[in-house]
Amino acid sequence: MRELNKYGWNSSLQQQKQKSNFAELPHGRIAVTHKTCYDVITEDGLLSCELTGNMLYGREPSEYPCTGDWVILQKMDEEKGIILDMLPRQKALYRLKTGTVSEKQAIASHIDKAFIVQSLDDNFNVRRIERFMLQLADQNIESVILLTKTDLGFDKDEVERALKHLSVNTPVLYTSVYAPESIEQVRKFISKGETIVFTGSSGVGKSTLINALIGEQVFETSEISDSTGKGRHTTTRREMILLEGSGVLIDTPGIKVFGVTNDDANSLANVLNISDFEGQCRYADCQHVNENGCAVIAAVENGQLDADVYESYLKLRREAQHYSASEYEKRQKGKALAGVIKDMKKRGYKEL
Ligand SMILES: Nc1nc2c(ncn2[C@@H]2O[C@H](COP(=O)(O)OP(=O)(O)OP(=O)(O)O)[C@@H](O)[C@H]2O)c(=O)[nH]1
Ligand SMILES: [Mg+2]
Ligand SMILES: [Zn+2]
Known part of the structure; x- marks a missing residue:
């Protein structure tokens, strides 16, 4: 028997599992993601598993299970299983x-x-x-x-x-x-x-x-x-x-570069270590572009902050804003489509 604790199983995951409709079934962690199936480490060894239709239905592709996810499964035989549920994803x-x-x-x-x-x-x-x-x-x-x-x-x-x-x-x-x-x-x-x-x-x-x-x-x-x-x-x-x-x-396979999917200005400032300067700007909502009393710009001018880092900050922030704008637009489009479908259903297009 494998001890799944070695693979990171803990009491907080156990609690999450209790909330699932399939809490009585075994759980495991995805070790390898193939194109259409997964190798899952369970207490009984490695199982090759597929997803049930329910696991695919209504999910964005980014919400499909991936390597490292904890899943609940039904064992089919000594080598195969079916994934019925996935525990809430953290730190992905x-x-x-x-x-x-x-x-x-x-x-x-x-x-x-x-x-x-x-x-x-x-x-x-x-x-x-x-x-x-x-x-x-x-x-x-x-x-x-x-x-x-x-x-x-x-x-x-x-x-x-x-x-x-x-x-x-x-x-x-x-x-x-x-x-x-x-x-x-x-x-x-x-x-x-x-x-x-x-x-x-x-x-x-x-x-x-x-x-x-x-x-x-x-x-x-x-x-x-x-x-x-x-x-x-x-x-x-x-x-x-x-x-x-x-x-x-x-x-993981080589990734050339990450597009920005994080639009939290605080974490950007923390990563680039400019939060201390930011805290000293005259205006709380300072954008650090051309405001009077901007401590970030002052730090670039007096050499405390590298111009390269400052430029990188502006560039990453722009990309992050672009990402959230596209996300927002996508959500609005989704809502509009949902509205049309609802409307058609009301008018009797039951097959939708
Ligand atoms: N000189 C030198 N070569 C190294 C070192 N580490 C890895 N290499 C060589 O770099 C090449 C690529 O190494 P991999 O481990 O396959 O690289 P990877 O990051 O896993 O690449 P992908 O799987 O394509 O993402 C191999 O020829 C390694 O022998 C090192 O410390 N020094
Ligand atoms: Mg490699
Ligand atoms: Zn500023």
């Missing part, structure tokens, strides 16, 4: 679907911590780290910045300077798969029962790192055609693995 990592402004896709859920992985070659990009962090802050997921491939040589002073505003509140780790002690220090950031997602571009070494932590080749890794990770995605699915005696690790 979403990304914007490519080419859309407001369509979200869930990557993993019930996440305590995210390792934002970048390699110390052309892939290193502070603006991209900020985007990841903003996304995580929205869900109260802790961030750790993990910089790989130190063996390739890099300018540490320059990297530290670029990360100055982020490293105040967020740990920054440097690793190389060729330096075992650098992998060992990563272990200290993984607590028992905790779930950690590894996220970052393709080719930065996420799977390599997980293999090094587990101590065997559990995930496939491969050479990439170039350091920007173009054209090669070795990991193609979201997969969870238990680090014995420690936490649960989730490997």
